[in-house]
Amino acid sequence: MKKALSAAAAALALAVAATACGGGGEGAQSGGDDPIVLGFSQVGAESGWRTANTESIKQAAKEAGIELKFSDAQQQQQNQIQAIRSFIQQNVDVIAFSPVVESGWDTVLLEAKAAGIPVVLTDRAVETDQKDVYETFLGSDFVEEGRKAGRWLVEEYADTDDQVNIVELQGTTGSAPANDRKEGFAEIIGEHDKFEVVASQSGDFTRSGGQEVMQAFLSSHDDIDVLYAHNDDMALGAIESIEAAGLEPGEDITIISIDGIKDAFRAMADGKINLVVECNPLIGPQLMDLVEKVHAGEEVKPRITVEEGVFTQDEAAEALPDRKY
Template sequence: MTRTTFPRSWRVLASAAVLGAALAGCTNPGDDQASAGPPPSDGGGDQVVKESSGEGCTMQDYGAEQLDLTNAVVGFSQSEPDTAAFRAAETKSIRDAAAEVGVRDLLVTNANNELPKQIADIQNMLNQGADFLIVAPVNSDGLDPALAAAKQAGVPVLTIDRKVTNTHCDDYLAFLGSDFEDQGKRAADALNEATGGTAKVAILLGSSGNNVTDDRNAGFKEQVQAQYPGLEIVAEQTANFARDEGQAVVEQLLQSNPDITAIYAHNDEMALGAVTAVQAAGRQPGEDVKIVSIDGTRNAVQAIVDGHINAVIESNPRFGPLAFETAEKFYSGEAIQENVIISDDEYNRDNAEGNLGNAF
């Protein structure tokens, strides 16, 4: 565990009124912006709220007490090693936003993709006096002991990037994240465009037990079934969001299904492993085998520029500002809805080079 201490003299990010107005003013980019790719930025890539849904939850509903974040201990439980670009960007965003807000103490742990460790990490942060928790869950199920301990301690839990199956406004405050089913549908659109509407497709599944994998797969299949009969799904296999497993799985799939002409990977790491596997098979990734994935890492976007990947649907990991804005709103007395969904863009052959600086 690492502890970062910030001067208490630093001011809170903004007043509740300003934050509420800022979030209310966030809109989903229009079709023109979406087709042009991620908007120019300073590299921060702050998230835009697309929509919120579900019942609102106030401090009174949750049973929480008033908290000034500049006099608080905030805990962040990361799910997977920061060797993955998505996780590194996510952790950095939380650290940077905590510093900007002026949080007194920030506790950071990493579960290394182990659910028992994440439960122990959260309980340990509670023992160290955490007043508010931000959790990137390892799985959608199984955090019950940790959430129960937080509830007993009166500590609100905000989940990011993966949704838990527990009870909103009782076990956790809200979920901040992407519309993963929509990401899957958009990946199907991109793969259809890349292949000209005809392909034998292999799917690289993310890890089981979380809504990201389930929704990205369901959205893709639903869109293919409804819109793209020429995309034939001939194989799907778990590669656990890992590059080495993505490579190994694709090597095996290309041997057993040599007629595969397209790959949909649930994340960029698996897609980059697929690139290596396709090359090892003596075929050209991005040409002989079209590849579409989800995330928006710099390596994957560079692979689009290099011609090895055809498109990447963005999944923005920079949750820090939005997470602390949500906490500020909550402690100012505003109701927080169950699902706060962000807007994600897309990288393709037309915009990747010009927008490489927005990748993480």
């Protein structure tokens, strides 16, 4: 029964997408109350951030009355391609996935297009020469996150004309978040001469990396005013080093970090981090909204940014109980 219904819904989707291709439509029943079927392929469960992302999508699907077929790719592109093919065979209404890697998606995306199933990308983009193989990409704007960090810093140090020495803990070299967060931050602080990045090294997005690199920064630079870390874990590691050097994190060195994990909010409530720029994994509601629009054949923008906030110390304690990741 369910299969017949989803087949009918798929037939409807076919008609909407107007890319007719052979496929047999079994007597179209009016599908007004049928739940939309969404096939979602997740990267894996490599971090708390990702787990929160998965939970949010499952929760939001339930609330929106969308039937979710969930598949975990365990970091393998091959698994993900298989999952998408099986979604196509099952004739789901909409396919969404967070690509494990950037390239190599042309074939399977064209297959989805041929079957008339709209595709939504989440969290990460793909590289493709094909046109119109996906409807939209819903994800964080890493450059904007860097800009937000920069803007806050500029405002915070608006009253001083002294030089502000910044050290930067970059993410894994070459990764999109590391490149973009560096770029956005540099763009904003570059407008003011007083800001200078005196050292910038990769801490590989890990706590131990952040700790070790910060320790080296502290031994080789005397007057560090600001630490800008591309993620919370590196900032948390760096705090250890700053304390070991006999300095007060958050007081002697202003600390800005990105992501918004629970541990960072705890540190911020303790006054050890000054600003956290959120990189929001809770995209479920926004995704379900998009799925409904795409399914109804409405036009959506090709790039949609996740709603993300900026948290200062004053808001940390209050926001802490609500943090889900």
